Amino acid sequence: MQGKELYAALCSACHGKALEGYAADHAPSLITPTFLESVNDEFLTRSITTGRPGTSMAAYGKKLGGPLDDAAIARLVAFVRARGNVPQKQLAGLTKAGDPKAGATIYDATCRVCHGDLKSRGEAVHLANPMFLAQASDPFLRHAIVNGRAGTKMEAFAKKLDEQQLADVIAYIRTFVNPAAPAISQLPAPTGKEPLLLFPKGKEPDWTAREDRFVPVDIVKKAYDEKRKFIIIDARPPSEWMRAHITGAVSIPYHDLKRLDEIAQDTWVIAYCACPHHLSGDVVDALKARGHTKAAILDEGINDWHRKGYPMTVAEGVEKPAGEPPAPAGQIR
Numbered sequence: 498m499q500g501k502e503l504y505a506a507l508c509s510a511c512h513g514k515a516l517e518g519y520a521a522d523h524a525p526s527l528i529t530p531t532f533l534e535s536v537n538d539e540f541l542t543r544s545i546t547t548g549r550p551g552t553s554m555a556a557y558g559k560k561l562g563g564p565l566d567d568a569a570i571a572r573l574v575a576f577v578r579a580r581g582n583v584p585q586k587q588l589a590g591l592t593k594a595g596d597p598k599a600g601a602t603i604y605d606a607t608c609r610v611c612h613g614d615l616k617s618r619g620e621a622v623h624l625a626n627p628m629f630l631a632q633a634s635d636p637f638l639r640h641a642i643v644n645g646r647a648g649t650k651m652e653a654f655a656k657k658l659d660e661q662q663l664a665d666v667i668a669y670i671r672t673f674v675n676p677a678a679p680a681i682s683q684l685p686a687p688t689g690k691e692p693l694l695l696f697p698k699g700k701e702p703d704w705t706a707r708e709d710r711f712v713p714v715d716i717v718k719k720a721y722d723e724k725r726k727f728i729i730i731d732a733r734p735p736s737e738w739m740r741a742h743i744t745g746a747v748s749i750p751y752h753d754l755k756r757l758d759e760i761a762q763d764t765w766v767i768a769y770c771a772c773p774h775h776l777s778g779d780v781v782d783a784l785k786a787r788g789h790t791k792a793a794i795l796d797e798g799i800n801d802w803h804r805k806g807y808p809m810t811v812a813e814g815v816e817k818p819a820g821e822p823p824a825p826a827g828q829i830r
Contacts, residue, residue: 562686
């Protein structure tokens with residue numbers, strides 16, 4: 498597929514059909530001029546390849562278990578560039594040494610409500626995400642703070658922060674990374690032959706899906722503990738299943754639904770993602786289109802399941818995800 502088709506199939510669900518962002522899970526705009534003028538192709542390539550662990554932005558690079566090889570990612574990056582049609586700028590670097598302590602005061606007053614911290618995400622880009630910080634240079638961060646993101650809540654701080662304050666807040670943002678944290682490994686890739694049913698000899702779940710579509714995490718956990726007979730589908734790309742998944746869940750990603758044809762129509766199916774409703778909703782819709790009447794979404798998604806300490810199979814180094822803010826009005830979660 499060409500870049501346009503790849504974007505429509507894999508990215509538009511969260512980043513919007515026109516790359517405008519915020520279609521689901523606070524996914525940012527990819528065509529904001531101050532963003533595109535501050536990123537090079539390497540930044541976009543690495544972001545697509547490695548994703549943002551702990552969010553709905555999966556790793557799409559094939560070498561990490563995603564669906565895209567290097568050539569496909571290059572086509573996708575070229576599409577984003579052409580659609581935005583914004584040339585790169587030479588970014589100004591920091592001219593002062595930053596003081597993280599002073600930066601913390603600025604961050605608490607002006608940034609935390611939108612960008613969150615180590616414990617919780619905000620509505621905007623999660624600045625405490627280690628993969629984001631590994632890819633975002635100091636000049637990139639400075640450019641975003643100084644110029645803002647037109648059309649979003651991210652205002653321009655050029656007239657509100659001087660060069661010392663800019664250096665201070667960026668120095669504080671850098672403290673979100675723990676240099677002593679263990680490297681994150683991966684679980685073995687799914688084979689496509691994992692058993693579908695969790696407890697084949699169990700009784701059918703006795704839940705009732707809200708709006709004929711959602712079953713709360715705690716209700717599913719109760720059925721799990723009671724060893725009820727049902728299927729849990731991980732709708733994310735396999736790269737995320739290889740990072741962490743609900744124990745016993747089968748990988749059937751939203752972009753490759755072949756295994757749905759193996760599922761008996763008289764069996765309850767719960768699908769989850771990290772959005773937590775959008776991609777899993779696509780899988781549930783695909784099941785219903787095949788005639789299934791017992792398919793529903795794990796209401797709060799895998800991240801809430803993980804945060805609550807419910808049964809998970811995780812790779813070494815993976816930590817519980819940060820808390821999430823409520824979805825803004827009109828945005829899918």
